[in-house]
Amino acid sequence: MRGPNRRAILRSAGGASVLASGLLAAPPILAQTKSAFAGTTINASCFQTTYFEYLKAYLPEFEQKTGIKVNFTMQAFPVYNQRTDLELSTRGSALDVCNVTFIYSGRWIGAGWLTSLDSFTKDPKLTPADWAPEDFAGGPQSAMQNAKGETFGFTWEAGAMILAAARYDLIEKQGLGLPRTFDELIKVCDAVHNKDNVAAFTADKLHHWNWIPYLMGVGGNVFKAPPENLTPTLDTPEAAQSAEWYANLLTKYGPDGILSYSDDQSMRSQMSGRANIRTQAITWMVPLAKHAESTVQKTVRYGLMPEGPKGNFPGSNSHGLGIPAGSRKKEAAWEFIKWALSKETVSMIVKNHGYPSVCRLSVINGPEFKQVLTLNGQDVASLFLEVLQLGGKTGYMKYRTVPVYPQVGDKINKAMERVATRQQAAPAAFKQAQTEALQDLQKAGIKVDL
Amino acid sequence: METGTGTGTTRAQHRFFILCVAPSLAVLALITLLPSLYLLATSFTPLSLTRPETLWDFSTPLENYSHLLQDSRLHNSVWVQIKLSFWTVLLQLLIGLALALLLNIRSRLLEALRTVFLIPMVLPPIVVAIIWKVIYTPDISPLHGLLGLLGWNVPALITDPDWALTAIIIADTWEWFPFTMLMVLAALQMMPQELLDAAKVDGASPWQLTWHITLPFIKGVLLVAGLFRLIDSIKAFPLIFILTEGGPGNVTEVTNYYSFLQAFNFSYLGFSSAITVALLAATVALSWLIVRLVGWGNKID
Numbered sequence: 001m002r003g004p005n006r007r008a009i010l011r012s013a014g015g016a017s018v019l020a021s022g023l024l025a026a027p028p029i030l031a032q033t034k035s036a037f038a039g040t041t042i043n044a045s046c047f048q049t050t051y052f053e054y055l056k057a058y059l060p061e062f063e064q065k066t067g068i069k070v071n072f073t074m075q076a077f078p079v080y081n082q083r084t085d086l087e088l089s090t091r092g093s094a095l096d097v098c099n100v101t102f103i104y105s106g107r108w109i110g111a112g113w114l115t116s117l118d119s120f121t122k123d124p125k126l127t128p129a130d131w132a133p134e135d136f137a138g139g140p141q142s143a144m145q146n147a148k149g150e151t152f153g154f155t156w157e158a159g160a161m162i163l164a165a166a167r168y169d170l171i172e173k174q175g176l177g178l179p180r181t182f183d184e185l186i187k188v189c190d191a192v193h194n195k196d197n198v199a200a201f202t203a204d205k206l207h208h209w210n211w212i213p214y215l216m217g218v219g220g221n222v223f224k225a226p227p228e229n230l231t232p233t234l235d236t237p238e239a240a241q242s243a244e245w246y247a248n249l250l251t252k253y254g255p256d257g258i259l260s261y262s263d264d265q266s267m268r269s270q271m272s273g274r275a276n277i278r279t280q281a282i283t284w285m286v287p288l289a290k291h292a293e294s295t296v297q298k299t300v301r302y303g304l305m306p307e308g309p310k311g312n313f314p315g316s317n318s319h320g321l322g323i324p325a326g327s328r329k330k331e332a333a334w335e336f337i338k339w340a341l342s343k344e345t346v347s348m349i350v351k352n353h354g355y356p357s358v359c360r361l362s363v364i365n366g367p368e369f370k371q372v373l374t375l376n377g378q379d380v381a382s383l384f385l386e387v388l389q390l391g392g393k394t395g396y397m398k399y400r401t402v403p404v405y406p407q408v409g410d411k412i413n414k415a416m417e418r419v420a421t422r423q424q425a426a427p428a429a430f431k432q433a434q435t436e437a438l439q440d441l442q443k444a445g446i447k448v449d450l
Numbered sequence: 451m452e453t454g455t456g457t458g459t460t461r462a463q464h465r466f467f468i469l470c471v472a473p474s475l476a477v478l479a480l481i482t483l484l485p486s487l488y489l490l491a492t493s494f495t496p497l498s499l500t501r502p503e504t505l506w507d508f509s510t511p512l513e514n515y516s517h518l519l520q521d522s523r524l525h526n527s528v529w530v531q532i533k534l535s536f537w538t539v540l541l542q543l544l545i546g547l548a549l550a551l552l553l554n555i556r557s558r559l560l561e562a563l564r565t566v567f568l569i570p571m572v573l574p575p576i577v578v579a580i581i582w583k584v585i586y587t588p589d590i591s592p593l594h595g596l597l598g599l600l601g602w603n604v605p606a607l608i609t610d611p612d613w614a615l616t617a618i619i620i621a622d623t624w625e626w627f628p629f630t631m632l633m634v635l636a637a638l639q640m641m642p643q644e645l646l647d648a649a650k651v652d653g654a655s656p657w658q659l660t661w662h663i664t665l666p667f668i669k670g671v672l673l674v675a676g677l678f679r680l681i682d683s684i685k686a687f688p689l690i691f692i693l694t695e696g697g698p699g700n701v702t703e704v705t706n707y708y709s710f711l712q713a714f715n716f717s718y719l720g721f722s723s724a725i726t727v728a729l730l731a732a733t734v735a736l737s738w739l740i741v742r743l744v745g746w747g748n749k750i751d
Binding site (some may be wrong): 110410 | 496498499500501502508517521523586587588589606609610611672691694695696697698699700701706711714715716717718
């Protein structure tokens with residue numbers, strides 16, 4: 001028998017080294033997962049959002065690397081929440097990855113409908129150290145945890161409320177600047193309202209998100225001491241005074257029909273130059289400077305949410321990806337979350353698409369993020385970070401993650417509409433909201449101070 | 451003997467027919483009765499999606515029903531429902547009837563016009579709601595634009611508490627008057643010509659023909675159309691969901707929409723079931739009452 005000749009040995013050695021170098025170059029986790037998950041299909045769902053619209057374009061890359069096929073569906077925000085609420089409550093296995101919506105996070109985590117992700121992040125075989133769970137900003141991430149500190153989701157979006165003046169040129173013309181206090185906001189609105197046919201202020205109809213920073217700014221709150229004491233505090237003089245003030249802001253300075261405006265309509269009113277100032281999450285503000293259809297790209301300016309006599313409480317929220325308790329493909333689901341929220345993927349979405357509201361600190365602090373969020377010469381990235389830090393410091397946003405917030409929020413929306421349309425005076429409207437909220441909380445089995 | 455055998459055969463036939471329809475009846479019962487019974491059962495529990503232990507908790511079976519009596523927002527929704535149902539059914543019957551009488555002439559133009567009038571009814575309800583959302587949103591509305599050009603600045607109807615319900619009534623009437631029109635037209639085309647001819651020979655005027663011949667003939671159809679529309683108006687949802695979400699405040703919040711909120715926004719399925727059971731009972735009672743009071747129409751002598 002002839003032994004291997006020199007040429008054959010060299011050829012096989014060369015082949016082996018090429019193979020070895022290829023394996024070394026591939027991320028170890030993906031190399032390991034390709035065979036383990038080949039042929040697996042997972043179902044993921046979220047509400048309609050640009051982050052996942054962008055991400056969907058890269059899904060084939062993930063599918064090729066891991067062998068996991070992803071059915072990713074998106075619905076309108078309320079539709080997604082209702083469907084997922086029902087799906088999670090049945091503990092069914094229709095979904096493997098879901099968006100953990102901020103206002104529902106307390107309810108879904110509290111009811112045990114989501115899987116704790118700690119077992120995945122603490123296992124080095126499932127999660128490499130450089131994936132770094134601690135890299136997610138603490139403020140937004142707190143909504144994804146229970147009282148024991150267990151994690152049920154990782155955030156892909158941090159909404160930070162800022163102020164945007166779509167037609168800052170009109171404000172400048174009046175010799176004024178961006179409003180920094182509630183009083184200044186009224187002064188600016190008074191000065192620019194209907195100048196050049198532009199309404200001074202705009203907002204969407206989600207008053208239980210938009211109004212609360214104004215309520216807190218005058219010393220009010222939604223609950224006594226959330227999340228421990230959920231006794232509503234909607235019948236206080238602060239609430240009545242603030243509601244009157246905010247309703248006036250909407251009706252006196254807003255475009256006609258403002259009370260029916262959705263998020264998108266409100267953004268469009270600014271983009272088309274029909275309305276000027278809005279205080280809302282950054283996701284709705286950046287398109288004013290970046291969207292191809294925006295007519296106010298050059299005139300928009302950004303600032304912090306104005307502060308009230310009791311301080312500044314800009315809203316911040318977050319949405320994360322989690323795994324439903326009923327999923328039968330949890331490890332494959334985790335592979336997807338790991339990829340979708342890895343530093344590389346998040347960084348790529350920021351770099352390629354200019355997505356503004358990410359949660360990875362390493363990306364937020366990086367030069368690309370700063371470059372993407374330097375709008376008309378303004379460092380909007382710093383504003384974003386400042387709001388996230390404000391929310392994380394004192395935890396004033398906890399009111400919004402309690403399981404009963406959808407019910408109480410509805411009462412706030414209705415009361416604000418009654419005040420704004422002069423059906424009721426603010427004290428009466430919010431007294432009614434308090435009574436209804438108390439009834440609802442008792443129905444939900446929540447103990448309240450009576 | 452013959453009679454006995456005949457009766458036996460009839461009975462056997464009867465049993466055979468029952469056996470034939472039994473599977474269909476069983477499927478029908480499964481599809482319609484079981485969910486209704488489940489609805490009734492859950493209405494006796496405090497079922498909440500966030501508290502699975504409440505699923506079969508019958509410890510306080512009448513609690514939801516006692517909440518119904520105390521819930522002022524529910525009472526308001528019933529009043530809104532009554533106003534919405536009354537005006538939409540009335541307007542749809544009147545407009546549908548008037549147009550059917552006008553279009554009951556054999557002419558190519560009018561036949562084409564009939565088809566055009568049917569369009570609102572065949573559009574998906576969500577599309578209808580979006581059309582009206584555009585019409586009622588001042589900054590994108592062609593109607594508001596036109597009125598603005600004429601110097602009339604009309605406020606946004608769906609955010610004005612004095613107009614919001616009227617705005618829903620207009621949209622609902624536009625969507626559903628063709629239903630009445632279609633039913634009445636079908637009835638009119640089946641009306642024996644000799645009835646009209648005989649009346650004409652007796653010297654009846656067109657008004658008398660309509661009042662004494664046509665209307666009595668189509669009375670039953672009008673009643674059926676009215677009942678259908680009444681029941682459907684109680685199920686009103688897409689227009690309210692898209693246009694006003696029950697607002698401003700609670701001005702357009704009908705009972706059906708309130709029940710939806712309780713179940714799917716707040717997770718109170720037990721309470722929502724109780725509302726639905728009460729609504730169902732009220733609808734059945736109302737339909738029965740109307741049929742009893744008005745009758746199914748009289749035959750013309």
